[in-house]
Amino acid sequence: xxxxxxxxxxxxxxxxxxxxxxxxxxxxxxxxxxxxxxxxxxxxxxxxxxxxxxxxxxxxxxxxxxxxxxxxxxxxxxxxxxxxxxxxxxxxxxxxxxxxxxxxxxxxxxxxxxxxxxxxxxxxxxxxxxxxxxxxxxxxxxxxxxxxxxxxxxxxxxxxxxxxxxxxxxxxxxxxxxxxxxxxx
Numbered sequence: 595x596x597x598x599x600x601x602x603x604x605x606x607x608x609x610x611x612x613x614x615x616x617x618x619x620x621x622x623x624x625x626x627x628x629x630x631x632x633x634x635x636x637x638x639x640x641x642x643x644x645x646x647x648x649x650x651x652x653x654x655x656x657x658x659x660x661x662x663x664x665x666x667x668x669x670x671x672x673x674x675x676x677x678x679x680x681x682x683x684x685x686x687x688x689x690x691x692x693x694x695x696x697x698x699x700x701x702x703x704x705x706x707x708x709x710x711x712x713x714x715x716x717x718x719x720x721x722x723x724x725x726x727x728x729x730x731x732x733x734x735x736x737x738x739x740x741x742x743x744x745x746x747x748x749x750x751x752x753x754x755x756x757x758x759x760x761x762x763x764x765x766x767x768x769x770x771x772x773x774x775x776x777x778x779x
Contacts, residue, residue: 621777624684627656628673631702634755642704642743642753650749651676651707653716655687655771656757661695670703671774676713683717684777689769700758705750712749719772721747 631654636643646652652675659668668689675682687703707713715721743751 617777621684624656624671624673624777627671627702628654631656631672631704631755634702634757635704635753638755639753645706646704647677649706649708650678650710651713651716653685653703653705653707653771655685655703655705656700657687657689657703658698658700659689660698661691663696664692664694666691666695672703674705674707674713674717678710684774685771686774687769687771691768699756701754701756704753704755705746706743706752707750709749712747715747716750716771717773719770721750721771 632646653672655670655672657668657670660666668687668691670687672685672687673682674685705716707716712721743753746752
């Protein structure tokens, strides 16, 4: 019985260590994706660095998706940083789409969160994204515009940067962004 108890405790110790290592590794991978997304954004839109540094908070999500005929889906992971509190939250994203299309792509979404309410709603998954035809948005700081960003919800703008692939689609999408329970605990 003592041997069984000792083996069980040893197994639990190794399982906990392996889980901790995988959590640390996944956080490191997400941090690398975060840095790459920002580097690509700053390369294409150098003024975005100033806007991100001045906004209340921001988030990056690296995603991959497939669209075949009438249905499609994407999933991603990323992180959000609150400039006011220093809080960092790891995120997951799921997207479902319906409509005509075909293709596959990898892409980054960089969200600008300009208010505490926008941050709070975004982090708890309460933000509802609406369609927009705008090609630029007010930066909320100097009255300028952010080339390439779209207004998607109250206090929230987003850049979308395709990194690989090609997709042609006309769809309605449902997006859910939520805290990653495994990486934030």
